[in-house]
Amino acid sequence: MSNKSRNSPVFLEKTIDLSLIFNILDLANQLKANGDKICQQYGVTTQQWLILLHLAHDPNIPYFERQEHSLPILASELAESLSVTRPNVTNLLQTLSQKELIEQMADQTDARRKRLMLTEKGWEVVRQIQPIRIRTNEWLFEDFDGPQKKEFLNFLQGCLTRITHAK
Amino acid sequence: MSNKSRNSPVFLEKTIDLSLIFNILDLANQLKANGDKICQQYGVTTQQWLILLHLAHDPNIPYFERQEHSLPILASELAESLSVTRPNVTNLLQTLSQKELIEQMADQTDARRKRLMLTEKGWEVVRQIQPIRIRTNEWLFEDFDGPQKKEFLNFLQGCLTRITHAK
DNA sequence: AAAAAATGGTTAAATTCATTAACTATTTCT
DNA sequence: AGAAATAGTTAATGAATTTAACCATTTTTT
Numbered sequence: 001m002s003n004k005s006r007n008s009p010v011f012l013e014k015t016i017d018l019s020l021i022f023n024i025l026d027l028a029n030q031l032k033a034n035g036d037k038i039c040q041q042y043g044v045t046t047q048q049w050l051i052l053l054h055l056a057h058d059p060n061i062p063y064f065e066r067q068e069h070s071l072p073i074l075a076s077e078l079a080e081s082l083s084v085t086r087p088n089v090t091n092l093l094q095t096l097s098q099k100e101l102i103e104q105m106a107d108q109t110d111a112r113r114k115r116l117m118l119t120e121k122g123w124e125v126v127r128q129i130q131p132i133r134i135r136t137n138e139w140l141f142e143d144f145d146g147p148q149k150k151e152f153l154n155f156l157q158g159c160l161t162r163i164t165h166a167k
Numbered sequence: 168m169s170n171k172s173r174n175s176p177v178f179l180e181k182t183i184d185l186s187l188i189f190n191i192l193d194l195a196n197q198l199k200a201n202g203d204k205i206c207q208q209y210g211v212t213t214q215q216w217l218i219l220l221h222l223a224h225d226p227n228i229p230y231f232e233r234q235e236h237s238l239p240i241l242a243s244e245l246a247e248s249l250s251v252t253r254p255n256v257t258n259l260l261q262t263l264s265q266k267e268l269i270e271q272m273a274d275q276t277d278a279r280r281k282r283l284m285l286t287e288k289g290w291e292v293v294r295q296i297q298p299i300r301i302r303t304n305e306w307l308f309e310d311f312d313g314p315q316k317k318e319f320l321n322f323l324q325g326c327l328t329r330i331t332h333a334k
Numbered sequence: 335a336a337a338a339a340a341t342g343g344t345t346a347a348a349t350t351c352a353t354t355a356a357c358t359a360t361t362t363c364t
Numbered sequence: 365a366g367a368a369a370t371a372g373t374t375a376a377t378g379a380a381t382t383t384a385a386c387c388a389t390t391t392t393t394t
Contacts (some may be wrong), residue, residue, distance in 0.1 A: 008223070008224045008225060008226045009223065009290075011294060011297055012220075012223055012224070012225045012226065012227075012293075012297070013226070014226040014227055015227065015301075016313070016316050016317065016320060017301075017304040017305060017307075017308055017316070018225070018227035018300070018301070018304060019227045019229075019320060020304075020308065020316060020319065020320055020323070021198060021227075021304055022227050022228055022229055023229055023320060023323035023324060023327060024191065024194055024195055024198065024323060025195050025198060025199070026229050026250070026327055027191055027195075027323055027326055027327050027330070028191055028192050028194075028195030028196075029195075029249070029250045030250060030327065030330045030331065031188060031191065031192060031330075032192070033250055034330065045349095045350070045351090047350080047351070048350095053179075056175070056176065056179055057175045057179070058175060058179045058185070059175045059179065059180070059181040060179075060181055060182065060185035060186045060188075060189050061189055062186075062189055062190055062193050074371075074372095075371075075372065076370080076371060076372080082196075083193075083196050083197065083200060084351085084352070084353090085352075085353065085354085086371075086372065086373085087352085087353075087354085087372090087373075087374080087375095088351065088352055088353075089372095090372070090373060090374085091350090091351075091352085092350090092351080095350090110360075110361070110370090110371085111359080111360055111361085111371095112359065112360045112361070112370065112371040112372070113360095113370095113371060113372085114371080114372075123176075126179075127178060130178055130179070133185075134182075134184075134185070137184040137185060137187075137188055138184060139329075140184075140326055140329060140330060141184055141187065141326070143325055143329070144322065144325070146183070148322070149183050149184070149187060150183065151318070152187065152319065152322045153183060153186060153187055153190060155311065155315070155319050156187070156190040156191060156194055157190060158310055158311070159194055159307055159308070160190060160193055160194050160197065162306075162307060162310070163194070163197045163198075163201065163307060164197065212379070212380085214379080214380070215379095241342075241343095242342075242343065243341080243342060243343080251380085251381070251382090252381075252382065252383085253342075253343065253344085254343085254344070254345080254346095254381085254382075254383085255380065255381055255382075256343095257343070257344060257345085258379090258380075258381085259379095259380080262379085277341090277342085277389075277390070278342095278388080278389060278390085279341065279342040279343070279388065279389050279390070280341095280342065280343090280389095281342080281343075
């Protein structure tokens with residue numbers, strides 16, 4: 001056994017848990033790459049488009065299932081939903097403002113808060129990307145039926161609940 | 168209905184397909200954040216650690232199931248497995264070389280190729296992170312039994328096959 | 335065998351996304 | 365009234381990423 005690289009060392013075993021992790025990460029990567037290719041044609045990145053979807057209040061976003069939410073979203077809420085820091089959100093919002101896709105309005109009752117909204121141009125981008133997005137996703141999952149997808153969703157939500165409630 | 172943000176516009180419907188996508192992306196984000204917290208203590212990023220795992224030939228990596236592979240990995244193979252560009256891999260490898268975690272060796276039969284290997288220090292990092300990694304993942308999936316995990320893995324692999332074979 | 339095409343990798347320049355630390359302004363709590 | 369928490373920004377920095385152009389080597393084509 002002269003070549004260490006040919007076979008995995010014993011402490012690196014094949015397990016279903018670790019396979020799951022790698023496959024989730026890989027799939028997310030592919031989805032992001034897919035998203036980039038589409039969004040690029042509309043002058044936004046996937047990350048920016050995700051923010052636009054938040055401002056459009058896409059009901060499929062997990063954050064909106066956890067937190068009821070009646071007013072336009074805040075930067076701090078975006079940070080929480082995207083699991084990034086507030087300064088990062090500030091950055092992204094500046095870019096989107098420069099592109100004139102979003103606008104901010106002072107909150108009526110709390111002067112610290114700024115409510116975020118799409119401009120007409122912002123809505124237009126969301127509207128244009130939507131059919132491509134729906135078509136792509138239907139294609140991706142077309143090998144699976146409703147109950148299978150439901151079960152898969154439960155699994156994902158179970159993991160997410162666990163991981164976000166951890167400490 | 169004066170406030171557009173309160174309710175989602177009709178063209179943004181709630182569907183299981185779109186919910187699945189968001190949940191996969193969210194879970195991958197959380198896993199990456201988790202990984203960062205662990206890896207940080209060992210002086211590497213999650214991305215760098217993933218590369219180390221490739222050089223260690225972790226059998227759980229999906230790429231190794233698709234491509235049989237008897238010699239130490241190449242930069243171009245890493246790029247394919249990680250779904251990033253070759254220059255990006257060059258960058259990451261430079262960082263890891265500076266940290267003395269990897270080394271490159273000329274291929275015997277093709278002078279263009281460089282075979283990538285872990286240094287003893289690199290193996291040490293992989294070895295140290297491994298138990299934490301296993302413990303964290305067991306915890307994450309402990310609500311689910313073997314058959315459920317198997318089914319979930321099938322789902323992920325099905326999606327990945329579809330998405331990577333697309334054009 | 336010579337020319338063309340493909341492959342493996344790097345360099346350079348730029349962008350995006352992200353972080354931490356320090357700060358301002360405002361609101362809430364005690 | 366004073367202290368603590370909350371919302372957001374600025375500044376400095378770094379990691380990961382891309383595209384375009386390039387070099388060297390191998391493989392394919394003619």
